[in-house]
Amino acid sequence: MINTIFLTGIAIFTLSSAYFYFRNRQSSRLNSAFLVSFVTLASYTLMWQGNLVGASASGQPIYWTRWIFYAISCSLLMLEIARVKQIKETGSVTELVFLNVIVMGTGLLAAVSTGAGRWIFFAISSIAYLIQISMVLKKEEAGWVNTYIYLGWTGFPIVFLLAPTGLEVFGAGLAMGLYLLLDVYTKIIFNLQLKE
């Protein structure tokens, strides 16, 4: 079942990569929508391949490599969010990108850690995330982006917490399905909405 989810992810992000590439290829703006989908395609390929997979205490697989790819793709998304939110100061935009790298880097460390270390890294990652999104949410422009942050981005730490990376309320299969839904929402539907 997890394999099917990953193959579905590969298929979806192949299509969205092709779509965004051809839609935006004439623009001299950064083709962020394409790059985000393409990086996510590489991420699903690596998870499907099954190398570099950890295991939880109860033996559930932990696909920690996704957080490396999110460090790239979500930095690109953050540049777009800053643009529509009219966050223009170089210092603030740079800070949002650094915070994103910290969120994903310590998220990865939480995913591969056990015991107290896991929860400290989860706390560090969450604090960086809260600082990051509070910078975004306090801007009044483009109110629909706030909904996108609340429903989309915030879904990831919640799944992390309930999945084998956290409290193990549910297993890796459901976690991978929910992450795929969140990936489609945050990385494809968002970029479709941006155009409008």
Add this chain to the structure above:
Amino acid sequence: MINTIFLTGIAIFTLSSAYFYFRNRQSSRLNSAFLVSFVTLASYTLMWQGNLVGASASGQPIYWTRWIFYAISCSLLMLEIARVKQIKETGSVTELVFLNVIVMGTGLLAAVSTGAGRWIFFAISSIAYLIQISMVLKKEEAGWVNTYIYLGWTGFPIVFLLAPTGLEVFGAGLAMGLYLLLDVYTKIIFNLQLKE
């Protein structure tokens, strides 16, 4: 023999690092020529040392770490290529650098993978590469750079394909020799031509 190739690489890139450092040290421009050679020197040192080496199905060594260093050195080269090709929009330059990181990152994943995963990563890396160089080649300025891309940069995926990382038409020794020639052409001769 592979050891001799790596030692030759260390010697060549030590000399070119020193040359480019002293040639450009008074300039306030980014000393890209020096940094590219210096990063490549570190890459050859690591391969010569022989840690972090994989193996192909037939037991040939796979020096996958070189693709990490190319992510840095070729991003610097891309900045220079964009400059002489007069690609000035921040969005386009940023896209070229992101594409380079994707090309090298998925190239690394292709080098360490086996089975179908290897070919999917090779395809992803190749597509990113084709998108990247088509952005460069379509610009009419500095036509000699097109020759450099065709003969130099495109040599790397061809060697990758024929070496133990791909079809194993030839062994790791010849592959390392060809990569060294390509490294000298793309990272030293190119930077010497730039000055003229």
Add this chain to the structure above:
Amino acid sequence: MINTIFLTGIAIFTLSSAYFYFRNRQSSRLNSAFLVSFVTLASYTLMWQGNLVGASASGQPIYWTRWIFYAISCSLLMLEIARVKQIKETGSVTELVFLNVIVMGTGLLAAVSTGAGRWIFFAISSIAYLIQISMVLKKEEAGWVNTYIYLGWTGFPIVFLLAPTGLEVFGAGLAMGLYLLLDVYTKIIFNLQLKE
């Protein structure tokens, strides 16, 4: 004892993270002081947790992961140093950041290497460091930063050389204590002085 040092580091950098976050949160400048402390907090957490630790020939622990975090935190410090030293050309600032990544990346490789490779990487890292600080020291502005470089930054390669990563003049415990003192000076006291 090493554990106590790491826990002390966690406590100190938790407090400094909170302090710098609340001190600078209204500013639209990059909150570099906070990010530097926060990244260092993550680094100490990882070392305290004890995964990803190497060993010297004599069995002393080698905490090589700290150099990954320095690649981020010291790049941020370098941006601040460039600002107070009035190094404004984009080319020079970019070069300082690339050199910092090379210093820390090859420092990491020196830390995990044995034999001749260790010393070659130490030499590469030291040369990159000397080039980097010579760019900073030759600027006449903000003379107190020169003292900070001499006493603070230069302490790290000296400890590296005398610790189990180098000549093993002293053990990992003293090395970790000295690094903590240097971290407090270079990453907290410096940022407190900057404000004045």
